[in-house]
Amino acid sequence: MSPLVAQPVLVGCSHGTDDAAGRVAIASILHDVRALRPGLDVREAFVDVQQPEVADVVADALTGASEVVVVPLLLSVGYHVGVDIVQAVARPGAAAAVPLGPDDRLVAILADRLAQAGLRPDDGVVLAAAGSSVAAAAVAVETVASGLAAHLGRPVTVGYGAGAHPRVPVAVEQVREGLAPGGRVVVASYLLAPGFFHDRVLEAGADVVAAPLAPDVRLARIVLDRYDTATEVLRGGPVSL
Missing domain, CATH: 3.40.50.1400 (Rossmann fold)
Structure with a gap:
């Protein structure tokens, strides 16, 4: 052997x-x-x-x-x-x-965090990512956003904390403009953990911010x-x- x-x-x-x-x-x-x-x-x-x-x-x-x-x-x-x-x-x-x-399991975790945050049928969703000036990073985030949109059966708008546009507060306002009466802007935090970027997301004007991915x-x-x-x-x- x-x-x-x-x-x-x-x-x-x-x-x-x-x-x-x-x-x-x-x-x-x-x-x-x-x-x-x-x-x-x-x-x-x-x-x-x-x-x-x-x-x-x-x-x-x-x-x-x-x-x-x-x-x-x-x-x-x-x-x-x-x-x-x-x-x-x-x-x-x-x-x-x-x-x-990107990974389908990350999409599943994001969906679970949104459910835990009380996502409603008439809510608009923003996917908040840290952001990077590297083009491939934005492509990866868009892939996750597309997967989350398919999972939820509704549009998902991406917002970035830095390095790319639109920034999270801008994305939040864009989504809010298209909401029906009573709808809320809910952010899916495409971040591993609490910290600097998640604190900025909490300040971005959304009605609800879901928890990060870990643990x-x-x-x-x-x-x-x-x-x-x-x-x-x-x-x-x-x-x-």
Whole structure:
């Protein structure tokens, strides 16, 4: 029997936040990853605000293991994925997975958060995303918005916190102008956790703002899928999309 091949270290890399509730929410994702796959070496890293930095975690992991996969705990591509994480894995034995979005499971979580927030049939929906100047990030958000619109059976307008337009307050007003009497503007927070961007969404003038995505075990399942695919690529195997 062939010896078992050690699995790469999984480094879950998030943006980082000063918000205490946001830190707990992000940590819950990796907690669920460990619960779903006991024995896997799972470590936490950040690209901003918090420590340790992703490059340092990758370097440290490679001193005790032959392979490392960084999974961005981010919803789309952008500077941190394309620069910070790419630079961190620019060494033998290291690879980066793609971000968590788009993914149908994210659409399902968004729909659940809206239901929990009391979405009504005559409400208008805005999908609020952090935003990025990278064009591919907007494409990914629009994909999620289209999926959510199909799931809900109603239009979904995208608003961004930064980096792209329209901004969330503008999107909220656009939707409000088309509402029937009694309708409300409800925001689906396409954000992983509470923090700076969610605070701005709360100030954007909507009638109702749904909770962010985490905690939810489905996020951990996405993380593991991204990890498994990146591991295949790292080892030169077939890619499962």
